[in-house]
Amino acid sequence: MSEHPSETLHFSKNWQQQLAEAFTKIEDLCQYLHLSPNDLPVSVAASQGFPLRVPLSFAACMEKGNPQDPLLRQVLPIQDELDTYPGYSHDPVGDLASVAQAGILHKYQGRVLLINTGSCAINCRYCFRRNFPYADLQLGKQQEDAVIQTIRQDQSISEVILSGGDPLLLSDARIAKLLGQLSGISHLQRVRIHTRLPIVLPARITGGLLASLAVCTQQLIIVVHCNHANELNPRVGNACKQLKDSGITLFNQSVLLKGVNDNVAALCVLSEQLFSHGIIPYYLHLLDKATGTGHFEVSAADAVALIKQVQAFLPGYLTPKLVKEQAGALSKLTIM
């Protein structure tokens, strides 16, 4: 990776500054990638309500001059988002019905998911969060005590999942406080963090964050979200190594996305590269049918055919489970 001096300067800044300097204008991103917006199916209308947002750290992994780049496709607002598809809705996985109290989703036995924040460092076009009122549901500082109380009183909860949005956007102090409160709950065995930051903003993994994570007395698991091997670079690798060296178990979840990773080679290389960074492939999700994302859909039949081929190339532990989320189901459904 050859770096422009301005990029070297950018990457020397702290994560908050890098986040503040993320691309939010289509023209700026296109200019950086040596592309002309006129040659792309970009849509300003699509970006209204769910704007472009991509850290330079992620954009730097894109191939310059390639309008089909699989990372660019994940973040560029395009006209296809305005098309309507049957069966697509604003709440495809029934999350609204599962909100037990402000900030908590309790869908599956033994696990509760906390919506710690509504924001992310990157806006992924395929995400169901694009339509979901997370900002209203997120856990405010005031509600955190009530949530801790709920978890303390429910002996059936053995795992808490910090999610969002992206929970690692919380400050080190707030993460340490939350993990400290959870540490006092004896029936809680595991704490899991769902985050895309080690991939899209690896500068977030600081000594301060590691110290905050070390407050956790339960087993700590981080599930990152990476869809394509090109998202992994030496900075990402270093961030993952630091997490790993702190004794944290690392898994990855991906979404199967048309035009991004819907081929055998891309999926195999992704699994192998993840594992070389100490990350175990966990889930490959079928797309949640959220309004505006239909152009990313890979059919269940095509997905099964793909994963069978992947399975024929890779050891079992490198083949992610192909799953889909269904409103009302007792778990994510394995499709095979």
Ligand SMILES: *Cc1c(COP(=O)(O)O)cnc(C)c1O
């Ligand atoms: C996906 C999800 C979980 C975790 O499911 P696992 O199969 O344990 O990874 C928990 N709660 C909610 C609401 C979820 O969507």
Ligand code: SF4
């Ligand atoms: S990081 Fe995750 S939650 Fe955030 S926009 Fe991307 S897919 Fe959605």
